[in-house]
Amino acid sequence: MVDAGTVYLVATGALLLVALGVGLRALVDIFREARERSRKRRDGDLDRYAPDPLYDRDPPAPNADGEAPSTCPQCGAENASEFTYCRECAAPLGPGR
Ligand SMILES: [Zn+2]
Structure with missing residues (x-):
């Protein structure tokens, strides 16, 4: 045992x-x-x-569909149009997204 x-x-x-x-x-x-x-x-x-390209913080360019980058209502940062939340402050980028 x-x-x-x-x-x-x-x-x-x-x-x-x-x-x-x-x-x-x-x-x-x-x-x-x-x-x-x-x-x-x-x-x-x-x-x-x-600089690490992964952390490139330049404002996004308009995407292939020609949509302009959207501006965050909270902090004013430019975000790619397909973003749902701001890349700077994580605020939602508006209704319908
Ligand atoms: Zn923001």
Whole structure:
């Protein structure tokens, strides 16, 4: 008969090993990407403070349908016409949207 303490230890140990495996893999990926970025930076392929296109905050241009960007009634920010909520203050951009 196996007692509960042994079962607990075995289950906890197994879970710990799984977590370590997943965590180590993520850490290895992070270090690999950091090394790649620093190599690119050394070679001059990457500007040190290049703006991230994901966070480009320029006002949106009219979309393909020619609809003008809508202006937020709350803060006045320009939003792409397909937006339902303001990209600056998250206010709803008007009825019927
Ligand atoms: Zn707004």
